[in-house]
Amino acid sequence: MLVDEVPDRARWVGDALAHAGMQVAIAEAGRTLLKRIADVEPDVIVIDIESPDRDMLESLSVLSTHQPTPIVMFSEKRGTDFINAAIAAGVTAYMVGEIDPSKVKPIIDAAMAQFQAFQGMRQALDETQEQLRQRRSIEKAKLLLIQSHGFDEARAHQFLRELAMQRRLSMPEVAAGILESAQADSG
Amino acid sequence: MNKTDLDIAYLPLVDSAPFILAEHLGYFSQMGLKVTLHKEVSWALVRDKLAIGTRDAAQMLAPLPAMTTLGVSGMRVPLLTGLGLSKNGNGITISAVLWQQMLAGLQLAEDYPVSAANVTDVIARAARQTEILPRQLTFAVVHGFSTHAILLRRWLRSAGVDPDAQVKMIVVPPSQMVDSLSAGVIDGYCVGEPWSTLAINLGVGIAAAWGAEVWAEAPEKVLCVTEQWHQQNPATHHALRIALMHACGWLSRPDNALEAAQVMSAKQYLDIEDSVLERALSGHLARTRNSAVEQVPNFLSFFDNQTNDPGGDSALQILDGCNDLLGRSIDPVQRHMLARRCFRSDLFHHTLQEFDDSAVGP
Numbered sequence: 001m002l003v004d005e006v007p008d009r010a011r012w013v014g015d016a017l018a019h020a021g022m023q024v025a026i027a028e029a030g031r032t033l034l035k036r037i038a039d040v041e042p043d044v045i046v047i048d049i050e051s052p053d054r055d056m057l058e059s060l061s062v063l064s065t066h067q068p069t070p071i072v073m074f075s076e077k078r079g080t081d082f083i084n085a086a087i088a089a090g091v092t093a094y095m096v097g098e099i100d101p102s103k104v105k106p107i108i109d110a111a112m113a114q115f116q117a118f119q120g121m122r123q124a125l126d127e128t129q130e131q132l133r134q135r136r137s138i139e140k141a142k143l144l145l146i147q148s149h150g151f152d153e154a155r156a157h158q159f160l161r162e163l164a165m166q167r168r169l170s171m172p173e174v175a176a177g178i179l180e181s182a183q184a185d186s187g
Numbered sequence: 188m189n190k191t192d193l194d195i196a197y198l199p200l201v202d203s204a205p206f207i208l209a210e211h212l213g214y215f216s217q218m219g220l221k222v223t224l225h226k227e228v229s230w231a232l233v234r235d236k237l238a239i240g241t242r243d244a245a246q247m248l249a250p251l252p253a254m255t256t257l258g259v260s261g262m263r264v265p266l267l268t269g270l271g272l273s274k275n276g277n278g279i280t281i282s283a284v285l286w287q288q289m290l291a292g293l294q295l296a297e298d299y300p301v302s303a304a305n306v307t308d309v310i311a312r313a314a315r316q317t318e319i320l321p322r323q324l325t326f327a328v329v330h331g332f333s334t335h336a337i338l339l340r341r342w343l344r345s346a347g348v349d350p351d352a353q354v355k356m357i358v359v360p361p362s363q364m365v366d367s368l369s370a371g372v373i374d375g376y377c378v379g380e381p382w383s384t385l386a387i388n389l390g391v392g393i394a395a396a397w398g399a400e401v402w403a404e405a406p407e408k409v410l411c412v413t414e415q416w417h418q419q420n421p422a423t424h425h426a427l428r429i430a431l432m433h434a435c436g437w438l439s440r441p442d443n444a445l446e447a448a449q450v451m452s453a454k455q456y457l458d459i460e461d462s463v464l465e466r467a468l469s470g471h472l473a474r475t476r477n478s479a480v481e482q483v484p485n486f487l488s489f490f491d492n493q494t495n496d497p498g499g500d501s502a503l504q505i506l507d508g509c510n511d512l513l514g515r516s517i518d519p520v521q522r523h524m525l526a527r528r529c530f531r532s533d534l535f536h537h538t539l540q541e542f543d544d545s546a547v548g549p
């Protein structure tokens with residue numbers, strides 16, 4: 001989806017993208033944009049780097065159930081190093097004046113690939129944190145067993161494992177259960 | 188001194204006053220800095236320009252340095268703040284149509300008095316009756332990771348409304364808020380001034396609550412730089428904080444509100460009528476088009492330790508608010524790391540030590 005306030009430019013860029021084999025929807029910036037995105041569900045959004053709508057686009061994945069969407073920026077400002085520096089820093093962007101179908105397609109492909117890599121990284125980070133949390137709750141449950149039952153570390157571990165097997169649960173689930181019931185007893 | 192020619196980004200809002208007044212009063216130059224202020228259109232663009240190095244420092248929403256460091260908002264860049272620039276200053280506005288609809292449904296008079304307590308009470312009662320509020324409400328904030336979003340969720344809960352199940356939250360640029368409200372696209376919003384007052388003056392909205400009535404000490408805008416820039420220019424960063432703190436001190440004196448409003452109303456800055464700005468800066472606000480202007484206590488602060496120290500309890504409150512926005516808990520170890528790394532209380536205290544001795548004055 002191409003978001004642009006300048007109709008002539010939008011048509012020109014849209015034609016160039018369509019020529020490169022893409023299916024292009026042109027949207028107006030501003031009030032109606034959110035609804036258009038919900039209706040069209042674009043694979044990628046192309047928008048002016050100086051557009052006030054950028055905060056809205058970036059917040060979509062945080063505030064709502066919208067699928068996060070990769071965003072490609074364009075700029076018409078020449079004579080500044082900004083766009084070049086932006087590209088160097090990993091922002092996927094291109095200069096409008098330089099648009100030619102053979103160049104834009106790779107930029108958009110790169111943006112989508114980079115976006116998927118970033119999403120993958122976020123997910124991996126969440127998973128690592130979850131694993132850490134689980135390991136910590138197992139350690140805490142063991143400590144509780146050592147203190148309350150006089151177990152040693154190996155015995156506590158064995159106890160948790162046996163309980164997990166009996167109840168067909170995972171170790172972290174059993175550990176969380178033990179911690180919860182201990183908290184309920186003390187509270 | 189490291190770098191002395193600085194490019195600083197801000198958004199044209201009432202609470203960009205410290206930057207504009209520091210320039211106007213000559214505080215930057217008195218600290219040996221040559222500052223160029225750049226008016227920007229989005230926080231995303233401000234962040235990109237900081238990350239790329241086309242801007243040295245910027246005004247920023249209080250949650251954004253930590254959330255950008257964490258990498259959950261756009262790109263992942265280590266950012267930090269060593270100075271809070273403002274506290275509070277926001278308002279929650281609901282549409283006048285929604286208000287009248289709820290009053291009628293509850294068989295209350297059309298001129299039922301508008302106060303923070305009355306509005307939450309009416310919403311709480313209306314929300315329990317599906318025939319009065321038959322649909323999901325839509326509220327807007329200016330950014331996903333903002334004090335506004337945290338504040339709005341707190342307020343909705345205080346009115347017995349579940350912010351996830353009963354409300355759709357969207358992001359709308361400040362300048363489109365009033366228009367979206369009057370067109371019925373949204374039922375309400377949380378934003379800084381003058382956007383509440385503009386809707387109230389037109390009669391399309393009423394003030395449901397002022398920010399300080401929901402969250403008494405809410406960090407709002409901060410001075411933000413990249414971690415890398417700070418490491419390369421610690422002395423410049425320090426001088427910049429001192430200059431801005433003097434501007435904050437100047438703004439805290441009620442007598443200066445009119446002059447500040449006149450300076451900020453210029454086309455190059457906010458380009459908004461000075462009388463509207465003065466009301467926001469001095470906290471003289473009305474809740475409806477027909478009600479009297481009242482002094483809202485603690486409406487917007489620029490200068491006290493609570494405001495200017497970015498760390499401590501307020502940093503933790505921001506991080507907890509972000510947990511609420513993310514819908515998941517930031518790992519406790521990471522929370523601790525973010526609090527220390529992004530909200531630099533130590534830098535503020537360093538500034539404070541030399542602030543009183545620094546020979547800066549109007």
